[in-house]
Amino acid sequence: MERLRALRKWEAHVPEMPEVETIRRMLAPLVENAVLLRARTSGKPLRTPVPDFTPLCGLRLQRLARRGKWLLWHFANGQVLMQHLGMSGAWFPLAHAPPQHRHLELVWEDAALVYCDPRRFGMLVLTDARKAEARLATLGPEPLSVDEEALIARAGASRRALHTALLDERIVAGIGNIYANEACFRARLDPRTPCRMLARAHWRRLAQAIRATICDALAAGGTTIQSFLHPDGKPGYFAQQLAVYGRAGKPCLRCGTPVQRWRLGGRSVFACPRCQQAPARTASIVRPAKEEQGESAH
Ligand SMILES: [Zn+2]
CATH class of the missing domain: 3.20.190.10 (MutM-like, N-terminal)
Structure with missing residues (x-):
């Protein structure tokens, strides 16, 4: 059992x-x-x-x-x-x-x-x-080395939700549903926000959040390595503290508001409705020059 x-x-x-x-x-x-x-x-x-x-x-x-x-x-x-x-x-x-x-x-x-x-x-x-x-060759940068420039160049003009963009390996490689949710929480951004609504400062915060989230996960995995190499160790994936993923209804670790769950693009999205808000429309929006040209043609 x-x-x-x-x-x-x-x-x-x-x-x-x-x-x-x-x-x-x-x-x-x-x-x-x-x-x-x-x-x-x-x-x-x-x-x-x-x-x-x-x-x-x-x-x-x-x-x-x-x-x-x-x-x-x-x-x-x-x-x-x-x-x-x-x-x-x-x-x-x-x-x-x-x-x-x-x-x-x-x-x-x-x-x-x-x-x-x-x-x-x-x-x-x-x-x-x-x-x-x-x-x-089509993969985006590694999550540990991603910066705001890379994110803006790949997703800055996109109408897609932030969470959906993070799952796209052409934008950043190796991120799945768990770490997409966790990174949005750490960056204090609503995962449903359309990418094109984000200002440079948001992208910077998101890039930092991705790197920090992955760093923490690797540190949690580090303890597993010892046990894997040790003959009587327990194999398999490591357990770690997740802030929002799988925590619907439970209090946000930062403010205590119940974490909410939505469906987005067929995936479960978890977020704190208080800590993670969509940026105001007045924020200075950044778009890569090439994309801007493409859009003005329509
Ligand atoms: Zn919160």
């Missing part, structure tokens, strides 16, 4: 950049510069068919990198295994992997790892470095 509850909790947490980066940091010491000895797949497809791992066996992994929500396994022969964890994918040490939903087992020189993915929305794509780069 306890195990089932733990698994449900784990499934509920869709991996975003901090989860993927935490997993990368857990795996890197085990697999970088190690030779892949054996691989076993479940035979079931994930979101796309699972590639044949035979050509990778006997090869050394040079580097385990990450871009957005993608893990990038760089092998010594120039091949890159691009991995997306989808809705529920996670890596476990063999000894602690749940018995079900094991779709890939990789045996390295000093580590045996299992990839589990109950909902099978994950993806494994075997390609080369050039094609991997081309595939990732």
